[in-house]
Amino acid sequence: MTDATRVPLLSMRGISKRFGGVEALAGVDLDVHRHEVVALVGDNGAGKSTLAKMVAGVLTPDTGLVEIEGVPVSIPTPAAAHALGVATVFQDLALCDNLDVTSNLFLGRELRDARGVRDDERMEQVARQILRDLTSRIPSVRVPLAHLSAGQRQSVAIARTLIGSPRIVVLDEPTAALSVAQTAEVLMHIEGLRDLGLGVVLISHNMTDVRSVADRIEVLRHGRNNGSFDARTTGYERILGAITGAVRADLGVPPVAAAS
Amino acid sequence: MTAIAGFSEMVTRNLRQSGIFAAFVLIVLLFSLLNSNFLSPGNLTNIVLQYSYILILAIGMVMVIVLGQIDLSVGSVVALTGAVAAVLVIRNGAPWWVGALAALAVGGLVGMWQGFWVAYVGIPGFIVTLAGMLLFRGMTYRVLDNVSLSPFGGTYYDVANGFSTNGWFGGYGVDVFTLVIFGLAVVGYAVSQWRTRMGRIAYQQVVESMPIFVAKIAVVAVVVMAFGYQLAQYRGLPNILILLAVLILAYSVITQRSVFGRHIYAIGGNLNAAQLSGVKVRKVTFWTFVNMGLLAGVAGVVFSSRMNGAQPSAGNMFELDAIAAAFIGGASTTGGVGRVTGAMTGALIMAVMSNGMQLMGVPQSIQQMVKGLVLLLAVAFDVWNKRRADAR
Ligand SMILES: Nc1ncnc2c1ncn2[C@@H]1O[C@H](COP(=O)(O)OP(=O)(O)OP(=O)(O)O)[C@@H](O)[C@H]1O
Ligand SMILES: [Mg+2]
Numbered sequence: 001m002t003d004a005t006r007v008p009l010l011s012m013r014g015i016s017k018r019f020g021g022v023e024a025l026a027g028v029d030l031d032v033h034r035h036e037v038v039a040l041v042g043d044n045g046a047g048k049s050t051l052a053k054m055v056a057g058v059l060t061p062d063t064g065l066v067e068i069e070g071v072p073v074s075i076p077t078p079a080a081a082h083a084l085g086v087a088t089v090f091q092d093l094a095l096c097d098n099l100d101v102t103s104n105l106f107l108g109r110e111l112r113d114a115r116g117v118r119d120d121e122r123m124e125q126v127a128r129q130i131l132r133d134l135t136s137r138i139p140s141v142r143v144p145l146a147h148l149s150a151g152q153r154q155s156v157a158i159a160r161t162l163i164g165s166p167r168i169v170v171l172d173e174p175t176a177a178l179s180v181a182q183t184a185e186v187l188m189h190i191e192g193l194r195d196l197g198l199g200v201v202l203i204s205h206n207m208t209d210v211r212s213v214a215d216r217i218e219v220l221r222h223g224r225n226n227g228s229f230d231a232r233t234t235g236y237e238r239i240l241g242a243i244t245g246a247v248r249a250d251l252g253v254p255p256v257a258a259a260s
Numbered sequence: 261m262t263a264i265a266g267f268s269e270m271v272t273r274n275l276r277q278s279g280i281f282a283a284f285v286l287i288v289l290l291f292s293l294l295n296s297n298f299l300s301p302g303n304l305t306n307i308v309l310q311y312s313y314i315l316i317l318a319i320g321m322v323m324v325i326v327l328g329q330i331d332l333s334v335g336s337v338v339a340l341t342g343a344v345a346a347v348l349v350i351r352n353g354a355p356w357w358v359g360a361l362a363a364l365a366v367g368g369l370v371g372m373w374q375g376f377w378v379a380y381v382g383i384p385g386f387i388v389t390l391a392g393m394l395l396f397r398g399m400t401y402r403v404l405d406n407v408s409l410s411p412f413g414g415t416y417y418d419v420a421n422g423f424s425t426n427g428w429f430g431g432y433g434v435d436v437f438t439l440v441i442f443g444l445a446v447v448g449y450a451v452s453q454w455r456t457r458m459g460r461i462a463y464q465q466v467v468e469s470m471p472i473f474v475a476k477i478a479v480v481a482v483v484v485m486a487f488g489y490q491l492a493q494y495r496g497l498p499n500i501l502i503l504l505a506v507l508i509l510a511y512s513v514i515t516q517r518s519v520f521g522r523h524i525y526a527i528g529g530n531l532n533a534a535q536l537s538g539v540k541v542r543k544v545t546f547w548t549f550v551n552m553g554l555l556a557g558v559a560g561v562v563f564s565s566r567m568n569g570a571q572p573s574a575g576n577m578f579e580l581d582a583i584a585a586a587f588i589g590g591a592s593t594t595g596g597v598g599r600v601t602g603a604m605t606g607a608l609i610m611a612v613m614s615n616g617m618q619l620m621g622v623p624q625s626i627q628q629m630v631k632g633l634v635l636l637l638a639v640a641f642d643v644w645n646k647r648r649a650d651a652r
Contacts, residue, residue, distance in 0.1 A: 058535075078536055078537060079538035079540070081538075082538055090536055093533075094530070094537060095530065096529035096533050096596070097529055097530065098525060098528070098596035099522070099526060099529060103522060103526075107526055107533070107534070107537040107538075107539065108534070108538030108539045109537075110522065112519070117517070118517060120517070140463065140465065141463075142463060
């Protein structure tokens with residue numbers, strides 16, 4: 001797994017995005033390989049969610065190149081992202097309170113039977129299976145989202161990434177509302193995804209979580225790359241320095257090419 | 261573990277649903293006490309014929325409202341589509357079905373026009389359909405050259421006034437066909453309720469205890485069969501009731517069992533989430549408005565047939581009846597919540613109140629005031645009920 005020439009699962013090059021006068025991203029590069037968890041860290045407003053939304057097909061870059069397994073792609077819609085094997089947990093979760101758990105899990109990708117009719121039974125079976133695998137504490141797959149706690153809702157959002165066997169999973173602050181025990185579960189889930197050979201992008205402000213699960217840490221600062229660190233060997237101060245700007249990107253250690 | 265809820269708990273749990281049903285029953289009882297003619301075969305048939313357009317419009321309207329939009333133009337569209345049919349059939353002697361199809365086509369085109377502005381340009385439905393209300397009313401005047409056209413006569417007239425199936429299975433004084441159809445409906449209802457109950461038990465959800473379940477089915481069966489018997493004594497099954505049954509069944513399936521229906525609820529519940537999940541928000545919005553236009557076309561045919569002609573001012577304020585029916589039937593003002601069956605109950609409440617007050621000779625002005633207050637109270641009850649649920 002240390003072959004430096006292998007093609008990254010996801011490769012983003014020179015990504016820029018402006019919102020009116022705000023330069024959210026300016027020439028950002030990001031690579032994610034198979035069997036790799038890449039943590040994307042940075043201060044509030046650094047551009048992390050903006051980058052995640054580009055992979056998810058919600059935003060399109062002003063300039064820059066996105067490749068999946070070496071093939072240049074454009075991801076104009078969330079449906080296109082799903083078709084390309086990208087699954088995303090958004091920072092604001094993006095769930096419908098008026099729909100039940102199963103409906104939310106399959107929203108936008110409903111299963112149909114041979115006649116093309118919505119297959120509620122099969123969706124419910126899969127939903128129960130997935131939630132059991134996640135050992136989530138969700139009372140029933142038929143309960144409306146409005147009746148769930150913040151942590152349970154986050155479990156549902158994470159469970160969504162298990163629908164339709166994705167290649168790339170993007171998690172934008174997936175543990176923000178979770179208890180210690182549930183956080184540990186999500187981190188184990190992320191390791192499970194890595195073991196399956198997926199590429200994972202984890203956005204988080206929690207350095208302990210990041211360093212315990214990520215292989216590589218990419219720092220964004222003011223919409224630019226500001227260092228790439230090996231999660232196992234780099235000290236906490238170093239990363240914090242890159243986030244706050246005390247350490248300049250070009251003085252940081254060279255990017256770590258491969259994982260585990 | 262299967263939880264069996266007691267009667268009182270069941271009632272509180274479904275306060276909204278049982279509340280509206282109880283209200284409907286109470287209103288019917290009240291009017292039958294106040295007027296001995298109210299439950300007569302003739303009058304029951306009359307209610308179905310006279311107010312079918314509210315039910316048809318309310319089907320489309322509740323979908324638009326669940327989507328988080330509103331349609332203020334349906335009254336004008338009913339007038340326009342009826343006018344087009346009248347010009348073709350009455351003025352130009354076209355066959356009845358050409359007029360009916362043309363009305364549906366015009367309704368569909370109107371829906372496309374409004375759906376385009378709402379879905380693809382992003383103008384709120386409130387504005388687009390307010391413009392449509394004026395636009396299509398004006399068009400109706402032009403199509404009709406400012407005059408009324410009548411009579412349709414023939415088959416077109418029978419659409420909303422006929423009893424085509426009367427006597428199919430014979431019967432002396434009581435139409436057997438009508439009784440058979442109502443019997444089938446009751447059996448179908450019982451079977452579907454039973455399957456829902458079994459499904460709920462399988463997933464360990466709360467169900468009513470067996471006696472209450474049986475009692476519920478029995479009450480519905482008695483009420484439905486009594487209604488059917490009254491119709492059978494008069495002239496049998498009105499054509500319009502068959503049309504309504506087909507529409508209600510079809511749209512219950514579309515809204516509750518199809519991907520399209522689920523996406524309507526998703527968009528109304530959380531537009532942003534629906535978009536991020538890959539729901540084709542524009543497409544679904546567009547087709548929901550097209551559907552509303554089509555149903556307004558159906559209502560246009562039914563209403564012009566019922567009136568046996570087309571007037572430039574036809575369908576005035578129909579949109580308010582349809583909107584009120586949806587909200588009385590439990591649709592949420594913020595979208596994402598509401599059911600076709602609820603809207604039908606709401607529409608029946610509106611219909612029964614109008615008819616009952618008319619029978620009693622209540623002046624139009626008082627009728628309007630009562631209907632306005634009922635709408636206000638129904639939604640206030642909703643708000644109160646929701647707060648109570650949130651506070652638990
Ligand atoms: N839709 C938008 N319109 C205008 N500006 C935006 C929009 N989305 C993001 N921005 C701006 O782009 C910059 C980057 O935002 P982004 O959400 O990517 O930050 P972030 O790194 O995810 O921050 P946080 O840690 O707070 O989630 C911010 O300055 C933000 O104000
Ligand atoms: Mg963010």
